[in-house]
Amino acid sequence: MPAITNHLPTAELQALDAAHHMHPFTTNDELAAQGARIITRANGVYLHDSEGNEILDGMAGLWCVNIGYGREELAEVAARQMKELPYYNTFFMTTHVPAIALAKEIASLAPAHLNHVFFAGSGSEANDTNLRMVRTYWAMKGKPSKTVVISRKNAYHGSSVGSGSLGGMSPMHAQGGLPIPDITHINQPHWWAEGGDATPNDFGLACAQELEATILAMGEDRVAAFIAEPIQGAGGVIIPPETYWPEVQRICDKYEILLIADEVICGFGRTGNWFGSETVNIRPDIMTIAKGLSSGYQPIGGSIVSDEIATVINSGEFNHGYTYSGHPVAAAVALENLRILQEENVLDHVRDVAAPALAEMWNGLGDHPLVGETKIIGMMGSLALTPKKETRAKFAADAGTAGYMCRERSFANNLIMRHVYDRLIISPPLVITPEEIKLMGQRARLALDEAYVQMKDLDLLKEAS
Ligand SMILES: *Cc1c(COP(=O)(O)O)cnc(C)c1O
Secondary structure (H helix, E strand, C coil), X not given: CCCCCCCCCHHHHHHHHHHHCCCCCCCHHHHHHHCCCCEEEEEECEEEECCCCEEEECCHHHXXXXXXXXXXXXXXXXHHHHHHCCCCCCCCCCCCHHHHHHHHHHHHHCCCCXXXXXXXXXXXXXXXXXXXXXHHHHHHCCCCCCXXXXXXXXXXXXXXXXXXXXXXXXXXXXXXXXXXXXXXXECCCCHHHHCCCCCHHHHHHHHHHHHHHHHHHHCHHHEEEEEECCCECCCCCECCCCCHHHHHHHHHHHHCCEEEEECCCCCCCCCCCCCHHHHXXXXXXXXXXXXXXXXXXXXXXXXXXEHHHHHHHCCCCCCCCCCCXXXXXXXXXXXXXXXXXXXXXHHHHHHHHHHHHHHHHHHHHHHXXXXXXXXXXXXXXXXXXXXXXXXXXXXXXXXXXXXXXXXXXXXXXXEECEEECCEEEECCCCCXXXXXXXXXXXXXXXXXXXXXXXXXXXXXXXXXX
């Protein structure tokens, strides 16, 4: 069999990819016609493709490569662990050192009352764990009717049947019979798009109070938990008004509703603290983790569980687990990632250097004729594209047309930004330097300028009526 390597011509690799590889969240026929970009290697904040481009990764992969690419230590730990113990499960009254050490380390980083970790292979799996765990918790407490989980429209919690149901993405719900029963979705605190004439703070409060209204409408005895990302990521980096989270916490406390903070993006430094829950000052009962836990070097996720829930769950058998729960290689790599984040003071770098520089760059784009609001917290930011910022107008063109054009121009200028409909989003590696942030800003502005000219030529700057 001839080897398929980086040395094959791009077109040949693209043809093979199109023939055999089905991409996630992609119209594969369109991709096949265009040809996928082939990433060959990466270092620091830069990706390299098969055409010799050096691309600044403004998304840290998929929000995960917090530590940057090319850290040899992680590769060495993985190799060492593979030689010593490549795999063993944690089902049969057994355990191993990487799982023990990682669970202990995570517990020491998490808020004081969260000291127990249930491992999974991904964020989706971890949220499936959470769904079953909160229902099981209430059943074991003698309240089996508490099964409903309240979530939010446009939330992202993963793509399995359970986690996709917890999420609030309507294009996902439209396929495959989601959501499953007893999951309900309230509005997101997305002032720019949905706030109407309300002030951001009034709108934030109203969104939070929808949680209370939903609990009261269903009955407290039906509701198990509320799940939310501290800052919505895939939904468009939506930073809620400051009134939102305190009110949600008050409501969860008042009605004894468990709070699940999905920290898959916000966790491990993204918002400038170890967890987004600290940044928005909430006290979750469970935190979902994945992505930045291993900086994406290995697939791993988990649920960090409160002492109270663990006490109840641990008193019986929880009939749940994954072959790769606590996988030794993934756990060893995650542990090494956490060691580096701590020993190199990466969170200090974020707080003192990178986040201020990123905010200055990002907010500086606010004067561009296509840009409405710019929003940023720590190392995640978004901006709204609009034909008229004063009225927060939408484009007459289909939602996402402008966003897609900006993203394409960004790719063409060797910067990876993503778009969510007509919002552009960034989430670079935490280790990015001020010089690299400056380059990011230059490329982002160039992309906006080029998209603006293109949209003007195509008469796409019209407002929706
Ligand atoms: C990515 C993501 C998930 C799902 O994680 P996977 O590892 O892709 O299964 C869950 N929640 C949030 C907030 C995410 O961003």
